[in-house]
Amino acid sequence: MNRKARLEALSAFLKSRRMALSPEAAGLPAGGRRRTPGLRREEVAQLADVSATWYTWLEQGRDIRVSASVLDAVAKALRLNADERRYLAALALEGTAEGEELAPESRPQELSPALRLIADQLVSCPAVFSDRRCRIVGWNEAAAKVFLDFGIIPPDARNMIQLLFTRPELQRLAVNWDEFVRGYLAIFRSYYGQYADDDWYEGFIREMEAKHPRFGELWEESRVSTAPEVILEFRHAKAGRMQFQLTSLRVQGGQDLRCSIYTPAPDTGTDRKMARLMETGRSLASGGNGRQASDGEP
Incomplete structure (x- = not known):
C-alpha cells in the first residue's frame, strides 16, 4: 500500500467510525435533529482534545504529522476496540514492525502434518485454515461437507473472500450471507492494516470492487x-x-495462519445433523493432504 492509498484508507475508516458513533454513546447530549448520522468532526476533536482543523485534516487523509499519544486520544474519542486501534495505528503511523518483518508470500502455504492432524480430529466441526491474504491452505472433511470441496478449486483461486462472491453454493448456504461476509472482511481488514506495505491488498480490493459492487x-x-x-x-x-x-x-x-472453527451451536440439533451428514458417505477430502472427494460437493 503506497502513501496515498494508506491515507485514503485512513480517511475512510475514521469517517465510518465517526458516523457509527451516536452522541449518546460518546457521552454527549443528543441535541436536535442531525442531517447525517453519528458525531460531527468538531465533536470528535472536542472529545480527543485536539483542534477541529487538525482532526478534519486527519480524517480527510492529508499528509500531516501524527503522534502515538494524539492518535490514542482520537481512538478513545471514537470508542475504538483493540483491533480497531491497531488498524488505526498501522495506517496513521506507517504500519507496524510485525508487518514489516514478513515478506509477502506469492503462493499459498501448506499445512504442517501436526495442523492437518488437528483439523482431522475436529470430526463434527468444520475447520478452515487460511493465510494472511485469506487464501485457503487447509480444511477438514467436515468443512468439505458443509461448505464445498475446496480440492476441486485450483490452489491459486482458493481465496475465501473471492469464493464468497463467486461460488453460488456458498451464497445459498448462509441464511444471512451479508453477516457471513462481514466477518471475513473484518479479518481481512485487520490484515490489510497490519501488512500495509504489501501492495497485493490494494490490487485485490480494487479488483473486487470492480467485479462485485456488493x-x-x-x-x-x-x-x-x-x-x-x-x-x-x-x-x-x-x-x-x-x-x-x-x-x-x-x-x-513462523506461519501467519488462521484457523476458523465452526462449532455446532448448543440446543439447535446441529450436532446431530452434522453426525448424520458425516455418515452419509465418507468424503475423502481433507484440507492439505491431497486426497480427492468421493461424492462431490456437499
Whole structure:
C-alpha cells in the first residue's frame, strides 16, 4: 500500500467510525435533529482534545504529522476496540514492525502434518485454515461437507473472500450471507492494516470492487476484527438448517495462519445433523493432504 492509498484508507475508516458513533454513546447530549448520522468532526476533536482543523485534516487523509499519544486520544474519542486501534495505528503511523518483518508470500502455504492432524480430529466441526491474504491452505472433511470441496478449486483461486462472491453454493448456504461476509472482511481488514506495505491488498480490493459492487458496499463499512465470534445460520442442501458458533484462532509460529472453527451451536440439533451428514458417505477430502472427494460437493 503506497502513501496515498494508506491515507485514503485512513480517511475512510475514521469517517465510518465517526458516523457509527451516536452522541449518546460518546457521552454527549443528543441535541436536535442531525442531517447525517453519528458525531460531527468538531465533536470528535472536542472529545480527543485536539483542534477541529487538525482532526478534519486527519480524517480527510492529508499528509500531516501524527503522534502515538494524539492518535490514542482520537481512538478513545471514537470508542475504538483493540483491533480497531491497531488498524488505526498501522495506517496513521506507517504500519507496524510485525508487518514489516514478513515478506509477502506469492503462493499459498501448506499445512504442517501436526495442523492437518488437528483439523482431522475436529470430526463434527468444520475447520478452515487460511493465510494472511485469506487464501485457503487447509480444511477438514467436515468443512468439505458443509461448505464445498475446496480440492476441486485450483490452489491459486482458493481465496475465501473471492469464493464468497463467486461460488453460488456458498451464497445459498448462509441464511444471512451479508453477516457471513462481514466477518471475513473484518479479518481481512485487520490484515490489510497490519501488512500495509504489501501492495497485493490494494490490487485485490480494487479488483473486487470492480467485479462485485456488493463487496465495495460491505468494505466501506470498515469493520475490523482479528477474531470475530458470531453465530451463523446455514441452510444446507442435505442437512437442512444448522447453526454454528464461529471461533477464529491465530496459529502461533513462523506461519501467519488462521484457523476458523465452526462449532455446532448448543440446543439447535446441529450436532446431530452434522453426525448424520458425516455418515452419509465418507468424503475423502481433507484440507492439505491431497486426497480427492468421493461424492462431490456437499
